[in-house]
Amino acid sequence: xxxxxxxxxxxxxxDERKANEALRLLMQKYKVxxxxxxxxxxxxxxDTNDVTQDVFIKVWQNISTFxxxxxxxxxxxxxxxxxxxxxxxKNRKKKLFASENQEQYLxxxxxxxxxxxxxxxQIKLQKAIIKLPDQQRLIFNMRYFDHIKxxxxxxxxxxxxxxxxxxYHIAEKKIKEFxxxx
Numbered sequence: 155x156x157x158x159x160x161x162x163x164x165x166x167x168x169d170e171r172k173a174n175e176a177l178r179l180l181m182q183k184y185k186v187x188x189x190x191x192x193x194x195x196x197x198x199x200x201d202t203n204d205v206t207q208d209v210f211i212k213v214w215q216n217i218s219t220f221x222x223x224x225x226x227x228x229x230x231x232x233x234x235x236x237x238x239x240x241x242x243x244k245n246r247k248k249k250l251f252a253s254e255n256q257e258q259y260l261x262x263x264x265x266x267x268x269x270x271x272x273x274x275x276q277i278k279l280q281k282a283i284i285k286l287p288d289q290q291r292l293i294f295n296m297r298y299f300d301h302i303k304x305x306x307x308x309x310x311x312x313x314x315x316x317x318x319x320x321x322y323h324i325a326e327k328k329i330k331e332f333x334x335x336x
Contacts, residue, residue, distance in 0.1 A: 158183075160226035167217045177214055184227060185210070187300070188234045194295035195238040197284070205241050209234045224309060231302070232310045235292070242288075282332035290325035297322050 158179055166176035188209060193202045213230050220229055283291055292311070296302040304322070308315040 164217065164220060164226070167214075177210075180213070180217075181210055184230055187227070188230060191231060191295070191300055192234055192238050194283075194299055195235075195292060196241065197280075201241065205234075205237050209237050212237065224306075228306055228310060231300075235310055239288075239292075278333060278336055279329070281336070282329040285332060286325050286328060290321050290328070293318055293321045294325040294329070 163176050163180050163183070166172040166179070169176075185206065189202060189206045192205050192209070193199070196202050196205060209230070212233055216233075220226065224232075283294060286294060289311075293307060296307050296310075297304070302310070304315050304318050307313075307318045311318065
């Protein structure tokens with residue numbers, strides 16, 4: 155069976171009789187990748203599930219406005235990135251991190267998270283990533299785990315390609331230093 159294209163999904167979404175099937179196909183095609191991207195930002199499984207659901211609701215509500223300037227995945231990924239960052243900002247404002255800084259909060263989540271692999275090397279890598287500043291952590295995750303090209307990252311994050319590359323290489327260096335020390 156041939157995989158359905160993004161163009162076919164978009165056409166189906168515009169047809170009321172096929173809209174539900176289009177949503178199912180869209181989620182089947184992208185949900186795992188988007189979930190993993192959000193998980194890299196938020197760490198918490200429950201928070202990630204909530205934001206992933208919000209992302210697909212937003213995608214569905216706005217799919218008719220998709221202009222095709224980028225791939226459908228890039229558009230969804232941009233929405234997921236923005237929703238994740240908005241979630242962090244909103245929770246900061248609610249004083250979620252009042253008693254501890256964000257880094258300590260994320261490290262605590264990591265140590266308490268039952269859905270993560272208990273592989274010691276993977277946990278060390280996640281701890282190193284959590285210690286990065288927000289933008290470096292996001293860029294590192296996008297490149298290392300999601301294999302997003304620098305140009306595409308620059309478009310998604312509205313940054314220069316040079317700035318994205320610089321952030322990635324600095325993050326990579328910091329992670330290597332952390333792993334040597336621990």
